[in-house]
Amino acid sequence: MAYSMNDLKKGLRIELGGVPYRIVEYQHVKPGKGAAYVRTKIKSLIDGRVLEKTFHAGDKAEKPDLEEKEMQYLYDDGENMHFMDTSTYEQIALTHDQVGDDNIKYMKDGMNVKILFHNGKAISVEIPQVVELEVTETAPAFKGDTATGGRKPATLETGAVVQVPFHILTGDVIKVDTIEGKYLEKVK
Incomplete structure (x- = not known):
């Protein structure tokens, strides 16, 4: 199946020249003179490069042969x-x-992730948007620190560092937004 200029929208996955892309920006342009066109920014699902591409009436983009599988992260051997x-x-x-x-x-052993396959070959990993991780190191709370307002850095069990409220202590489990890299809440 091929997509025409009218089918394009943000988030759509397309294939150009055998490479799968995801549309990250989309703008329909209708100039005063001439035919309308679509200006896009597309991100390669293989290497992450972002390209600008303009689609005119009659241009086609193929639907990529993509498959998502849920898999479990086992370990990192240093290379793979x-x-x-x-x-x-x-x-x-x-x-x-x-x-x-x-x-x-944000990945820890045993975590379930989605692996994206293109033509049967694994090309990328998608982790959950919210993960629960333990705080392994942070400054202690001092009298006078309030629950609202200030923030301090906290190192998580995976090595990531996020800004957390003063009341979060070493050993607490927190929810983290993996897209924004932000603290969301303390897990009860």
Whole structure:
């Protein structure tokens, strides 16, 4: 199936020249003279590069052959990160570049993630938007610190550092937004 200029929208996955992309920005332009066109920014699902692409009437983009599988993160051997399909017990290894630095800092052993496959080959990892992680190091709370207002840095069990309210202590489990890299709330 091919997408035409009118089918394009933000978040849509398309394939150009054998490479799968996701549309991250979309703008329909109708100039005073000439035909309308669509100006987009597309992000490669393979290497993460962002390109600008203009689509005119008659231009086509293919629907990519993508498959998402839920897999469990097992371990990092220093060079590759290993994942296992929980239904077939089949294991695959992805490089740190394929997983992405933004994902690595929130991943812990045993976590379920979604692996994106293009034409049967694993190309990227999508982690949950909210994860629960333990605080391994943070400054102690002092008398006079309020629950609202200030923030302090806290190191999590995965090595990521986020800003947390003063009342969060070492050993607390917190919810973190992995997209924004922000503290959300303390887990009861």
